[in-house]
Amino acid sequence: MSATTVFESVCTQLEQRTSLDRLEARGTVRLALKSAGLEPSGVTKEQMSVVLERVLPGELSQRGVDEGAAVCAAIRGELPEDAPTVDSPEAVFARLGGG
Amino acid sequence: MALVGSLYALSTIAFGTLGIAIGIRLLALARRTGGAPERRLGLGIMLTSGCGYMVMVIAAMLGEIAPDRANLSYAYALWLLGAFCHNLGVLAILAFILSVFRPHETWAKGLAGTMGAVLWLSAGADLLSGHPPLNYGPYYWWTLSVTGTYQLWMSAESLRHYAQGRRRLALGLAQPLVVNRFLLWGLASLMGTAAIWSVNVPGILTAGEAVMADPATQLSLVVTAAFGMLTVSLYWLTFFPPRWYRKRLSIPDAGSAS
Numbered sequence: 243m244s245a246t247t248v249f250e251s252v253c254t255q256l257e258q259r260t261s262l263d264r265l266e267a268r269g270t271v272r273l274a275l276k277s278a279g280l281e282p283s284g285v286t287k288e289q290m291s292v293v294l295e296r297v298l299p300g301e302l303s304q305r306g307v308d309e310g311a312a313v314c315a316a317i318r319g320e321l322p323e324d325a326p327t328v329d330s331p332e333a334v335f336a337r338l339g340g341g
Numbered sequence: 342m343a344l345v346g347s348l349y350a351l352s353t354i355a356f357g358t359l360g361i362a363i364g365i366r367l368l369a370l371a372r373r374t375g376g377a378p379e380r381r382l383g384l385g386i387m388l389t390s391g392c393g394y395m396v397m398v399i400a401a402m403l404g405e406i407a408p409d410r411a412n413l414s415y416a417y418a419l420w421l422l423g424a425f426c427h428n429l430g431v432l433a434i435l436a437f438i439l440s441v442f443r444p445h446e447t448w449a450k451g452l453a454g455t456m457g458a459v460l461w462l463s464a465g466a467d468l469l470s471g472h473p474p475l476n477y478g479p480y481y482w483w484t485l486s487v488t489g490t491y492q493l494w495m496s497a498e499s500l501r502h503y504a505q506g507r508r509r510l511a512l513g514l515a516q517p518l519v520v521n522r523f524l525l526w527g528l529a530s531l532m533g534t535a536a537i538w539s540v541n542v543p544g545i546l547t548a549g550e551a552v553m554a555d556p557a558t559q560l561s562l563v564v565t566a567a568f569g570m571l572t573v574s575l576y577w578l579t580f581f582p583p584r585w586y587r588k589r590l591s592i593p594d595a596g597s598a599s
Contacts, residue, residue, distance in 0.1 A: 279508030279515075283445070292512050331502050334378045334441050335526070336519045337370065339582060 247322050248290050249275075249282040255317045260307045270305060274298045284330055287321045294318045345559045350402060352566035356573050357395025360386050363580050378441050385434035386576075393427025396420075404475040417475055421468070428464055431491055432457050438491075442498040452494075460487040477544055489537050492530040499527030517590040522579055529575035536568035 249271065257267040274297045275282055280289055294314040302310030364387020371380035400420035404413050435453040443449035467478030506520035543558040578586060 277508065278512055279505035281505075289509075289514055292514055296512060329376065329378060329441065331441050331498075331523075332506070332515065332519055334376070335502075335522045336516065337374055337376060337379060338367070338382070338580060339518065339522060 247325055248285055248287055251320075251322050252290060252294070252317055255320065256313070259313050259316065260302070260310075262305065262307065266305070270301050271298065274301045277301075287324045290321060291318050294321075345562050346402070349562040349566045350398070352569040352573075353395055353398045356569045357391045357398075359573050359576055360390025360395070361392070363387070363576055364391060366580065378437055381433045381437040381440065385430045385437055388426045388430025388433060390430075393423050393430050396423030397427065399423075401475055413475065420475055424464060427488075428460055431460060431488060434495065435491060438495055438498060442502075456487045456491060459483055463487075485537075485541060489534065489541070492534040492537075496527045496530035496534070499523045499530060503527055518582065518587060521590050525575050525579040529572050529579060532568050532572040532575060536565050536572060539568055540565040 253264070253268045253271050256262060256271060257264050260267070262270065272282060274293050275285055278289075278293050278297050280293065285293075294317055298314050299311040302313065307313065364383045364385075367379045367383025367386065370376070371383060397420050400416045400423055403419070404416035435457060439449055439453050463480040463483035466480040467484070470479050472478040500523070503520060503523035506515045506523055509515035510517060510520055539561050542561045543555060546557065547555075582590075
């Protein structure tokens with residue numbers, strides 16, 4: 243498993259729960275992540291949870307998806323656990339100041 | 342000329358000494374955490390700024406002060422040692438950039454590999470060319486194409502993460518001090534690049550025939566010293582943020598830069 247599992251899981255569920263097709267679902271999630279300063283390849287479960295709560299509902303609303311907040315809340319409850327990943331730049335830079 | 346030379350020497354010693362101190366600190370941190378990135382960065386900073394650049398400048402100044410044959414030989418040997426350490430340090434920093442910022446990108450591995458190869462091949466070619474000691478060799482500009490740009494890559498990656506970090510901060514997904522560290526390190530890398538290019542401007546303008554007493558050379562040393570002190574100050578804030586600085590970043594306010 244890689245860190246993309248969180249991203250892929252959210253995209254798949256979004257496609258299943260809304261009228262968005264695969265490309266639209268992936269693009270919407272990518273945009274939401276980008277506006278939150280996150281990248282699909284490195285997003286964690288905790289980070290995605292915050293995006294689902296505070297960013298993605300707005301993106302879905304702009305795309306005419308009804309009850310986006312409810313959809314996101316449902317997806318939040320089914321996020322997979324993080325897989326072991328390499329040190330993120332943030333984790334490394336957090337240590338550089340003395341650990 | 343003596344004043345400018347002294348200013349440049351002092352700023353170089355400060356830059357090199359702090360580089361060694363930071364490198365040792367990061368290596369000690371790596372021993373505690375087992376983290377390869379801090380080990381690579383620690384080696385990189387220690388070798389480029391302390392064991393490398395500072396030693397090379399000292400060697401060049403020794404050659405300038407006492408240019409008789411015997412002293413030039415010692416100075417050149419010292420310069421070669423400094424150059425070797427510096428170029429090793431560049432490889433360590435390229436490894437840091439790859440492993441932290443671009444662990445999966447093939448293009449990044451290709452770029453780092455190319456830069457490393459150009460750096461070492463050009464340095465080796467210069468060594469074998471038999472050019473006068475402590476003068477620009479025929480392949481020096483190839484070496485400069487790497488030593489004058491690798492920190493730009495570091496800066497771009499750090500500043501990109503600073504921009505992302507600011508957005509994460511708004512969602513409570515980042516620590517202000519860490520986001521600020523990306524900014525400081527990005528700026529420090531920019532200042533380091535500026536210092537490398539400013540000290541080389543006289544050589545660029547004179548096709549490698551710059552003379553220490555020339556006003557242009559003197560001016561470049563002053564500018565380089567300024568960039569060097571800026572770099573050292575940013576290094577200090579990056580790796581040794583004082584309590585007041587940490588406190589200032591931890592308390593969110595509308596005017597905070599992070």
